[in-house]
Structure formats: structure tokens, C-alpha cells
Amino acid sequence: MSNKKPNHHKKAQTEILGLAIIVxxxxxxxLFVIKFSLNKSDEGPREQFINSELxxxxxxxxxxxxxxCRNLDFSALLKDCAENNPGKIRCTKSSYCVxxxxxxxxxxxxxxxxxxxxxxxxxxxxxxxxxxxxxxxxRNYLFxxxxxxxxxxxxxxxxxxxxxxxxxxxxxYKGALNLxxxxxx
Amino acid sequence: xxxxxAQMKMGExxxxxxxxxxxxxxxxxxxxxxxxxxxxxxVQEIEEKASIDVAQKIQFLPELKCTSADVTRSLxxxxxxxxxxxxxxxxxxxxxxxxFGSTKIEYAEVYPLLTNYTLLYxxxxxxxxxxxxxxxxxxxxxxxxGRYKIGLLKIKYYxxx
Numbered sequence: 565m566s567n568k569k570p571n572h573h574k575k576a577q578t579e580i581l582g583l584a585i586i587v588x589x590x591x592x593x594x595l596f597v598i599k600f601s602l603n604k605s606d607e608g609p610r611e612q613f614i615n616s617e618l619x620x621x622x623x624x625x626x627x628x629x630x631x632x633c634r635n636l637d638f639s640a641l642l643k644d645c646a647e648n649n650p651g652k653i654r655c656t657k658s659s660y661c662v663x664x665x666x667x668x669x670x671x672x673x674x675x676x677x678x679x680x681x682x683x684x685x686x687x688x689x690x691x692x693x694x695x696x697x698x699x700x701x702x703r704n705y706l707f708x709x710x711x712x713x714x715x716x717x718x719x720x721x722x723x724x725x726x727x728x729x730x731x732x733x734x735x736x737y738k739g740a741l742n743l744x745x746x747x748x749x
Numbered sequence: 750x751x752x753x754x755a756q757m758k759m760g761e762x763x764x765x766x767x768x769x770x771x772x773x774x775x776x777x778x779x780x781x782x783x784x785x786x787x788x789x790x791x792v793q794e795i796e797e798k799a800s801i802d803v804a805q806k807i808q809f810l811p812e813l814k815c816t817s818a819d820v821t822r823s824l825x826x827x828x829x830x831x832x833x834x835x836x837x838x839x840x841x842x843x844x845x846x847x848x849f850g851s852t853k854i855e856y857a858e859v860y861p862l863l864t865n866y867t868l869l870y871x872x873x874x875x876x877x878x879x880x881x882x883x884x885x886x887x888x889x890x891x892x893x894x895g896r897y898k899i900g901l902l903k904i905k906y907y908x909x910x
Contacts, residue, residue: 593776613801614881621824621884628886629860630896637897687860691899694863698901699882 620730623745639734641684646711646741651680689719704748711741724748800879800906803852815888828889838870846872851907860899875907
């Protein structure tokens with residue numbers, strides 16, 4: 565008895581093999597498509613550079629800046645606010661009116677004496693508002709000054725899920741005053 | 750009968766070849782589209798890196814940086830130097846174009862007074878650009894010992910692709 569398979573069986577097997585090869589080629593093609601589409605990174609090098617530098621540069625630029633309150637800088641007033649909440653140093657609030665034409669600068673605010681905490685909070689708030697208006701986008705941000713887990717200053721503009729953070733500790737006799745500035749990515 | 754069978758076989762072979770070349774053609778079209786997108790992305794990445802290079806050069810430019818007792822302060826612009834740099838850059842356009850390329854550099858005061866942008870340098874421009882903002886300290890050495898303000902550098906890097 566012959567064990568040879570009939571010819572049409574062999575033919576069918578050859579056809580199936582041809583189909584299988586085509587399916588393999590299509591699968592390899594789909595793998596390349598998926599590979600190229602998944603390879604795209606979320607952030608380019610420029611975005612990485614900007615996001616990593618902007619928050620910390622804003623914070624660093626504020627620290628040594630002089631104010632009109634006895635020519636003291638931000639860090640000195642922040643330290644006084646942290647050590648002697650609401651502050652020992654008294655500042656004249658007319659300096660808060662950086663733009664005399666501003667409608668918020670009422671006559672009642674002129675020459676008003678305030679403590680360093682209130683003064684520096686207003687100055688930081690105005691600075692951050694000015695930054696956002698110059699950069700042309702209203703990015704959400706959060707600024708906090710914390711001493712031993714007690715929040716001394718907190719300024720927020722909107723909510724965010726992914727933040728770019730910058731930290732700056734300032735030494736005080738009560739411990740480190742942690743300044744934290746977060747901007748929405 | 751045999752001839753008809755042979756013709757059918759020939760037709761089958763030709764059909765297979767046609768389908769094969771069609772698949773090859775579409776595959777090549779698809780591959781070339783992906784390659785051209787990749788090339789565009791590479792060019793954009795190169796331009797973005799060039800804009801970062803320019804931003805970093807400006808931060809450490811001797812004509813603008815703050816110094817005190819031979820110590821350079823980073824991310825700081827001397828206010829008096831900045832005021833005269835605008836004229837210097839106009840008088841030495843060729844040199845600064847080799848340094849900055851097609852860029853527009855401006856700065857503004859943020860604190861204590863909010864001001865408009867002041868031009869420092871302007872090179873050849875185009876409709877496409879990448880903007881980088883760098884917060885800096887603005888140091889005014891007069892009166893002694895000087896005062897620090899807050900400023901913002903705006904760097905527009907023009908692309909021509």
C-alpha cells in the first residue's frame with residue numbers, strides 16, 4: 565500500500581504556507597509601525613531644559629532682590645517673618661503700590677505700616693503675577709514658605725497635577741525656612 | 750485543454766506578481782513617509798538645542814554679566830551694561846550675528862516695577878520662532894554698593910525651516 569499523500573493535499577499545504585508567509589510579513593510591518601509610534605518621547609530637550617530651569621530661576625532671582633522696606637532683600641524679610649511671625653520689621657505699605665496708577669492703590673493703602681510677613685507676601689505675590697503676565701501665559705503655580713511643617717506663606721494660582729518644583733532653604737535660628745515654588749508643567 | 754490550464758497558471762502567476770509589487774510599493778511609500786517625519790523631527794530637535802545654546806551663551810556673556818570683585822554672579826545682568834549693549838550690538842552686527850545667529854533678545858524688569866521689554870539684540874527674523882524665558886537678577890551698581898532687582902530675559906530664536 566502506498567503511503568504517498570494525494571497531490572491535492574500537498575498543493576493545499578503549499579497554499580497555506582504561502583498565506584502564512586504573507587501574514588508573517590504583515591505582522592513584521594505592524595511591529596515597525598508600533599515601534600515608531602511608541603518611540604516618540606513626551607518632552608523634547610528644550611522642554612526639559614525650560615521646565616527644569618524656570619521654576620528654580622524664578623525662586624533664585626527673588627532671594628537677593630532688594631525691596632523698598634529699609635532696602636532689605638527678600639531673604640532678610642522672609643527670615644524675620646519666620647522667626648518673629650507676623651514679623652518685627654515694620655514696612656511702609658505705600659511701597660506695595662509699585663504702580664501708582666493701579667486702581668488697587670487706594671489712598672488708604674498709602675503710608676500704612678505693616679509687618680514683614682504681610683509686606684513680603686504682597687511683594688512675592690506681585691512678583692509672581694508680573695512674571696506670568698510678562699511670559700504671556702497664565703500658568704498655575706504654588707509658592708509656600710514652611711518652617712518646621714508650619715506653613716507661613718502660601719500663594720496659589722490654580723490647580724495642577726504635574727508640577728515642576730524648586731526648593732530653596734533659608735537658615736533661621738528656629739530651623740530651616742523651606743521655600744518651595746511649583747509651576748504647572 | 751492543456752493550453753487553457755497553462756494560461757490559467759500564467760494568469761495566476763501574473764496576479765501574484767502584481768499583488769507583490771503593489772504591496773512593495775505601498776510598503777516603500779509608508780517607509781519613506783515615516784523617514785521624512787523622522788528627518789523633520791531631527792531638524793526640529795537640532796533647532797531646539799541651538800536655541801538652548803544661545804540662551805546659555807547670553808547668561809554668561811561678559812558684556813552683560815554681573816561681576817563684583819572679580820567674582821561673577823550667575824543669572825545676573827548688569828543694568829548699566831545692558832543699557833549700553835543695545836548700541837554696541839548695533840555697531841558690531843556681524844560679530845554678534847556670529848555669536849547669536851537669528852535671535853531677538855529682550856529684557857524687562859519684573860520687580861519692583863513692571864516694565865515693557867527693552868531690546869538688546871535683533872538678528873534676521875522669520876515667521877517661525879522658539880521663545881525662551883530666563884528669570885534673572887538685574888543689578889544696578891549705582892548707588893554703591895548696588896541694588897538687585899528682578900528681571901526677565903526673553904529670547905526669540907528664529908527658525909527658517
